[in-house]
Amino acid sequence: MGEIDMSITDALRRDVDRALQQNEVFNIVFDLAGVSFVDSSGLGVILGRYKKVTAAGGRVFLTGAAPQVRKVLELSGLLTLMEEHPSVEHVISKIS
Amino acid sequence: MNKAVLEFSSRAENVAFARVTVATFVSQVDFTLPDLEEIKVAVSEAVSNAIIHGYENNPDQVVRLEISIADEYMELVVIDRGIGIEDIEKALEPAFSTDPERMGLGFSFMQSFMDKFNVQSEPGQGTRVKMSRRAGATRRAAVPEQ
Numbered sequence: 001m002g003e004i005d006m007s008i009t010d011a012l013r014r015d016v017d018r019a020l021q022q023n024e025v026f027n028i029v030f031d032l033a034g035v036s037f038v039d040s041s042g043l044g045v046i047l048g049r050y051k052k053v054t055a056a057g058g059r060v061f062l063t064g065a066a067p068q069v070r071k072v073l074e075l076s077g078l079l080t081l082m083e084e085h086p087s088v089e090h091v092i093s094k095i096s
Numbered sequence: 097m098n099k100a101v102l103e104f105s106s107r108a109e110n111v112a113f114a115r116v117t118v119a120t121f122v123s124q125v126d127f128t129l130p131d132l133e134e135i136k137v138a139v140s141e142a143v144s145n146a147i148i149h150g151y152e153n154n155p156d157q158v159v160r161l162e163i164s165i166a167d168e169y170m171e172l173v174v175i176d177r178g179i180g181i182e183d184i185e186k187a188l189e190p191a192f193s194t195d196p197e198r199m200g201l202g203f204s205f206m207q208s209f210m211d212k213f214n215v216q217s218e219p220g221q222g223t224r225v226k227m228s229r230r231a232g233a234t235r236r237a238a239v240p241e242q
Contacts, residue, residue, distance in 0.1 A: 003112060005108075005111045005112060005140055005144065006108045006111055006144045006147070006148065007108035007109045007111060007112065037115075037133075037136065037137075037140075039137050039140040039141055039144065039202075039205070040141060040144075040199045040200075040201040040202050040205060041140075041144055043199050043201070044199045047199055067130070068130065068133035068134075071130075071133075071134075072137060072205070075201075075204070075205065075208055076199060076201055
């Protein structure tokens with residue numbers, strides 16, 4: 001995925017929302033392992049999906065954040081809202 | 097002092113151009129890689145603010161970026177001639193946003209990742225964000241200068 005800023009947030013929001021609708025998703029995992037940069041525009045997309053998923057009783061997980069991405073997540077307060085795990089597999093083993 | 101001035105269209109795809117250009121320019125100063133990552137976030141926030149809020153996503157306006165470096169110090173100014181900010185104090189509040197899809201953390205990130213930070217704005221005239229950082233400094237979040 002690379003870098004998440006305002007140039008891709010509309011497409012990202014649209015794609016995630018479509019996946020949520022089509023697959024009747026309950027929980028969602030944002031695997032950030034391939035993300036080298038994120039700013040508050042990208043965090044807004046994650047927060048918006050968090051509000052949707054948790055309103056329906058689901059949970060949101062974050063995995064694989066690189067140190068520079070994690071610093072921004074931490075500063076934003078998102079890590080206090082969402083569970084952080086080292087990998088997608090780890091999340092699946094925990095919730096299944 | 098070494099200076100660079102850039103002017104570019106207020107298009108979303110230029111946010112990455114701006115942060116990479118600034119990071120490349122200021123890498124002449126002895127910043128660490130984590131420092132450069134933080135500077136990139138601050139640039140991204142300032143330029144995104146200019147495009148989203150200053151120009152209300154009009155891609156045909158111009159964002160001006162002034163970068164200067166001297167010794168172990170960098171200074172960055174981001175200028176738009178957009179709608180300006182009615183209430184700067186309110187805009188600087190963490191998590192203040194008029195849009196539920198936005199976190200309202202742009203200015204907070206700029207303050208957190210820079211040593212000094214200053215916003216000047218006039219409604220209808222535009223906004224000027226000036227921030228600076230010294231390499232190797234023990235930093236606390238910048239307090240907005242009056």
